[in-house]
Amino acid sequence: MESLGDLLKAWPTGRSITDQAKQKMEELMADPLVEKLLVRYPELDERAIRLNLNRVYQYVTEYRNCTYCPGLDLCPNDFEGHYTLLSSETVNGSVQLYDRKVACKKFVARESEQKIRSRIRSFYVDDAALRRGYSSDEILTNDLERAKAVGQLLRYIDRTKEHGLQQEGLFLSGRFGTGKTFLMCYMLQELAKQGHSGVIVYMPDFVEDLKSLMHEPGKLKETVEMMKETDLLIFDDIGAENLNPWVRDHVLGAILNYRMERKPTFYTSNYELDALEKHFSFTSKDGEELHKGQRIMDRIRPYVEVLMVTGENKRGRK
Structure with missing residues (x-):
């Protein structure tokens, strides 16, 4: 000046x-x-x-x-x-x-926004979904068909704000493009404002990268530990990944086993819980292993509230 x-x-x-x-x-x-x-x-x-x-x-x-x-x-x-x-x-x-x-x-507003963002890490999820700022009224009225699921989500956010981290997470199930990922990003933003850390992982790309991390044990351990310890962990589009026994049993299983009864885990999926169990019960390497699928689901099903997200497909909508 x-x-x-x-x-x-x-x-x-x-x-x-x-x-x-x-x-x-x-x-x-x-x-x-x-x-x-x-x-x-x-x-x-x-x-x-x-x-x-x-x-x-x-x-x-x-x-x-x-x-x-x-x-x-x-x-x-x-x-x-x-x-x-x-x-x-x-x-x-x-x-x-x-x-x-x-x-x-x-x-001050920019500094506050940057602090909030620093509490959230995303893997293979478009950052634009995390940056979008919508009010609860807007997401509630954006698609009235999904209003019930949004109401459940908002009540969950309020409970966490009032009582702290819950043991139970959320399982958002529904067809393509109904806004499941966006609703999870909204929840992350709202709870990050309260000081909670969060990680959101797009499962299909994450599983492919995990296969390469088999040869980098230090980086693999760091990634797994971060997912174990973060306050809020979201597995986005679970069930769409090309699963193998090692990822299912030694990575995903270890993370879920640590978090159950400690910290909430969240999921978005095109599957319902029973169909997801069938997905986890079959791998291209070992074929069908019903008990392995059930073992994973025993670490998911009892620790989530299910939200059925209905509504129109918003992908590509102008």
Whole structure:
């Protein structure tokens, strides 16, 4: 931002710096912001303003910049997203004027949003779904066919806000494109505002990557531990993955075994629970293993509230 000294130097030649400063002083004293400052701090006088002319000029200029804010990325103030605030006190009979930088509302909102995002990690899920900001009223009325499921979700969010993490998670079942992933992202955003951490994983891509992690035990352990410990874990589109026994029994099984009765796990799926059990009971390598499928489902079925998400397919809808 241009300083008062730079401004005075840029004024037309032929006038002394004293005359220029005097005119600027008169303009500042007549500025409504300075008038309010003098009302708030009656001890301030023209002499104190003159001794702190540059501070007062910056205060007025930055306040005006904020009034006509062009956005944080184009903020013209010295310190992006901050403005100068003045205060005064009398020390040993001498009037002192102090300035400090204060964060504007837009900067505070962006910092808050970034803190919320830092609590959420996504694997193979479009970040746009996590960034979209909808109110509960909007998601409730967006598709009235899914209103019952949305109502259940909102009640779950309220319970968690009031009583803390629940042992029971949610299982969102329904056909393609009804908004199951979006509803889970909305829940993550709402609960991240309360300080909870969250991870959302798109299962088909995650399972494929796990196969390569077999050869990187350190990275595999780190990934599994993160999923065990996060407050909210969402397996998105579970049942659509190309399952193998190792992923089912040693990765997914280990994560679910740790989390049950500790922290809630959430799922979206095109399957209902019984159909998902059949999916887990068959792998291309070992064929049908009913007890293996049942074992996984014993770590899912008792620990979820089922939400049937009905409604129209919103994918590709304009």
